[in-house]
Amino acid sequence: MGTKKAVLFNLWGVVVSPGPAETFLKFEETHKLPRGFLGKVVANKDSAMKRAERGKLTLSQMIPEFDAECVNSASEQNVNLPDGFSVRSLLEELRERSTVNANVLQTAATLHREGLLTGVLANRWVDDSGCGSSSGRLLNLLAGHFDVVLQSCRTGHRVPEADLFTSALTQLGVSPNQALWLADDDEGVGAAEALGMTAVFVKDLTEALKQVEVFAGLQAIKGEILPAVCSTETVSHGYVSIKPGVKVHYVEMGAGPPVLLCHGFPESWYSWRYQIPALADAGFRVLALDMKGFGESTAPPDIEEYSQEQICQDLVTFMDKMGIPQVTLVGHDWGGSFAWNMAQCHPERVQAVASLNTPLFPVDPSKNPMEFMKTVPIFDYQVYFQKPGVAEVELEKNLARTFKIFFRGSGEADVPSLSTAGVCARGGLLVGLPEEIPRSSMLSENALQFYINQYKDKGFRGPLNWYRNTERNWKWLCSRPRAKLLMPALMVTAGKDPVLLPVFSKGMENLITNLTRGHIEECGHWTQMERPSELNTILISWLKDTHNNIGVAMTPKL
C-alpha cells in the first residue's frame, strides 16, 4: 500500500458539494448581484462568516452580522441589494443544494478496509439555528465514515490553515508525507503541499477518487465495491433477559423506525456487518440479533426451546421488554423462515417483512415436511442434522475449516463446493472435502476469526436444534389461522443459491398481497456478504418505500 497512510478530504467541494463559493456565485446570478460580491464580503479576515467558522460566533449570531456586512459592502460599492435579500435565504440555498457525495463515503470505506486512515477537514460554524436535524445528521454520518472529523469552529483554525492539517495528522499519528489531501481550490492544494503532503486538485470527483486509489496503492483491488463494515468493538451491544436464564444479545445502530435483522445457520449478528451501517445511515434503527442458540445469546440445551412457536414467543417477549410495539423484520436463511412465521402468527408486532433466499412456503396439513424432505436430495443435510450430537461433532471439529467450507461465493470454483445432497450416505456434511481449504475472498481473516470465536464456547448444538423441530413447527403452523399476508413484504432471491432455489418462491404472490421482489443473479447462499452493495440498494429502496417519507436520505441535505 505504498507510503501513504492517510487521506484527508476537504468537506466543501469534495465530501459535500457544491460548496459555499459555487452557491454564492449562483446566488449572485439569480439575484442580479455583481459577480463576486458575496465572496468579497466573506473574504475579509474578520468577516462574520470567518469568525463563525473559527468558533467565535454561532450561526444565529453570524447571520445578522453577515447581513450588516452585505449592507455596508453594497453601500460602499453603490450596489442595490435586491428586495428580500437575506443571508438566511442564502444559507437556506446552500443547505438545499448541497449533498454528500456517496462515492467519497465509498472510497473512505475501501481505504478503511485496506488499513488506511481517513479524515475530513471542515470549515463549519456551530449550528444553533434549531432548524431541523440536518447538521446533526451530517456530523453523525461523517463520524461514522471517517477516522477523524475536524471542524474549524471547534479547533479555531480554518482550512487551509496549517494548524488544522497538523492537528489532523497528529490525531491520526501520521507524518505529512504519508498523507494525501483532496480539495477543489488552489489555495487548499498549495497549503497542503507546503506542509509536505501530496495534494489532489479535485476538478472531476470520479477522476480524483481514481487518483486516490493510485496514490494509496489500491488500484490492484478488484471485485465488487464493498460498503462500510461495522466494527465488532465499537458498535453498541445490548442484552435483554427475556426469562430467567435466557438472554438475547443484539447490536444496535441508528435512529428511526426499528428494523430487526435475523440471521440464519451457521451465522451471527455479524453476518449483517455490511447492512448495519448502511441501513442506519438510511434513517433506520437497526437491531441485529444473535438468534437463540447463537453467539452471545443464550443457548438452552433442549430441542423444544428452538421450535418456531417458542422462538416467535421469545421475540415477542424481547419486543415487550424493549418497549417496541412493532418492527420491520429482515431475515435470511432460517432467519427468513422465522420472519415469515412472525408475520403470519404475530402480525400485530410486524410492520413489514423481508426475506433473503428463504421463500414463504405454503403449509399443507396433509404433507409432513420431514417425509417430504427425505425425498428431495438437496435437503439431505437436514435429515443428517436430525440426530442430536452427530453433526455437532463434525462441525465443531475444526471450526476454521467448517466456516471456510460454508462461506464461499457463488463463482468460486477453486475448491470443490459443499454438496447438501447425499450427506447421510457419505456419513457427514464435510466428508470428502479437503482438510486445507483456502478462505473465500468474501470472508476476511478478521471475519473468519470472529465466527470461530462466536462458536468456540457453545458450539453447534443450539444452532442445529433449529432443524430438529420440523414436525413440531409444521403442526404448530397447521394449528394457527393463516390468511393471505397483508403487510408489505419483500422477497430477495439469489440466482446461485444451491438449496434455496429462486424457483421455490414461485407462487408467493398467492400468499402475499403486497409483495415486492428483488433478485441478485450472481449470488450464492451468503447474500449479505457476497453481494452487500446490491443487497443494500434493494433493502433500502424497499424500506424507504415501505416507511414512506420517514427515511432520512443517504445523501442528507445539510
Added chain:
Amino acid sequence: MGTKKAVLFNLWGVVVSPGPAETFLKFEETHKLPRGFLGKVVANKDSAMKRAERGKLTLSQMIPEFDAECVNSASEQNVNLPDGFSVRSLLEELRERSTVNANVLQTAATLHREGLLTGVLANRWVDDSGCGSSSGRLLNLLAGHFDVVLQSCRTGHRVPEADLFTSALTQLGVSPNQALWLADDDEGVGAAEALGMTAVFVKDLTEALKQVEVFAGLQAIKGEILPAVCSTETVSHGYVSIKPGVKVHYVEMGAGPPVLLCHGFPESWYSWRYQIPALADAGFRVLALDMKGFGESTAPPDIEEYSQEQICQDLVTFMDKMGIPQVTLVGHDWGGSFAWNMAQCHPERVQAVASLNTPLFPVDPSKNPMEFMKTVPIFDYQVYFQKPGVAEVELEKNLARTFKIFFRGSGEADVPSLSTAGVCARGGLLVGLPEEIPRSSMLSENALQFYINQYKDKGFRGPLNWYRNTERNWKWLCSRPRAKLLMPALMVTAGKDPVLLPVFSKGMENLITNLTRGHIEECGHWTQMERPSELNTILISWLKDTHNNIGVAMTPKL
C-alpha cells in the same frame, strides 16, 4: 396483604373501554338497526367473531364471514341493513372509541409494588389487518404492565371459559381462592366465582378499583400514587465503547424519538426508574445513561476526564457510535448542567433540552465560579469536594448510611437533614448526623441496595471528579460562542430543593427563546423519586408538544 395474591382483569370493559357490547349497541342506534341485532349475530357459538377469538380465523378472514352473517341474519329477521353497513366500519368504530384506562395501569403498578401478581384475560383475534400499529401498541403496553396477558386467539379459550382462568392462575402459580377477577358482565363474574375466585362486578371503575385495594389489603397504603418502575433485571442494558478502555452503559426502553436521561450526583441510571417506562409508553425511545464515572460506565481516574468539555465530547462520540444524529436531553442535578452545556456547545446534536432543578446560569468571564462558590454558604459542600480523596473516604465508609442521608424527601423531618453549608468547618458532609438513619419512604429497600451495589466497587472518585473541574469548565464555556438558546427547552424547579433554589432560575428567559417552565412546590432535590407522577406529567406533556404529533398516546387507540 391478606390471602390475595393475584388480580385478574378482563380486557374489555375494565382495562379497555368501552368494549364490543357497548359499541355494538351504539352502532345499532346510529345505524337504526334493531337493538341487539349485532349481539345476536356474534352470540352464535360458531359465529365468525367467536371463531376468530378462538384463533380459528384471523381478523382479515373474520370480516367477510361476519359480513355474511349480518346479511343472513338481516334477511331472516326482515331487517334492512343500512347503506354502507360493513363490519369493517363497525370494527373501526370499536377501535376509535376504545381507550386504555390509565387508572387500571396505575392500580396494576401499585399491586406489583406490593408484591401481588396481575393478569389480563382478553378475547381478541389475531390482527393481521396490516392497518397501523394500534394492536401492537396495546399488546406491548399490556405486557409492560401485567405479569401475564392471555389472549383467547392464542390459548383457544375465550373469557369466561374456565380453561382460560385456569391457565392464567397456573402461570401465576396461585390458586383460585387467592385470586380476584374484575369484569363488567354477570357471566364473567359468575364463571370466576364458580371456580372459587372472588369476583368484582365493575359498574363504576373507580369504585371497583377501590374494592381491589380493599381485597388486596392495600387500603392502608398512603402517599402519592407511584408510576410503574422498571426492573433492573429485565430491562435492556446496552454498552458502547467510545474509546479504548472507556465504555458507556445505558438502559433502553421504547420506540420513537430518542430521549436521553442524564442523572446527577450521587446517582445512577436507576434514578430514572419511574420515568423510563412512562416515557416509553408515551412513545419515546428512552436511553438512561450511567454517566461517566458512575455504575457500569467506565470511571477513569483522572480529574480532566470529567471536565464538561470532555464529557460533552464523550456524549457526541456515544451518539456517533450509536448512529443517533440528534436527541432530546433531560438532565437532573449535574446531568442538568451537562444538558445545558450540550445544548449550548453542541446544538447540532440536541433537538430539545430539559433540566430538573439545575438552572441555566449565565457565564461571566469576569467571575471565577470557584471564588464565587466560596462566598455562598450552601455551596460549601462543593468546596469540601475539591480535595481528591477526602470526600471519597467519608462517603464510601458506610454506603447504606450515605445514601440514606442523601436520599430524603422534602417533608421528612424525622431525622436532621443534611446541610450543605459549613461542611469544611465541621470537617465533613455527613459529620454530626446519626450513625443509624431510617430509610426514607421514597427509597425502597431494593432501591437502596441497588445504589449500594453500584458504588461498592468503584466508589466516589469518578462521581466526585465532576466537581473538580469548576475553573476548567468555566474557562471552556468562556471560550465557546454563546448565543440565546433557540431550541425548545424545559426548566422544572423544585420548591424545596435546599441547594438548587427555584430563584436561581430567574432570568433564564433572557438566555432561552423558547422556554417552558414546570414547578413542583412540595419537592426537594430528588425530584425523580420524590414526585415521579407529577414530574412524568410535566415531562410527557412537554415532550409531546415539542415532538408535535409524533408521540403515541399514553391511552392508545386500539
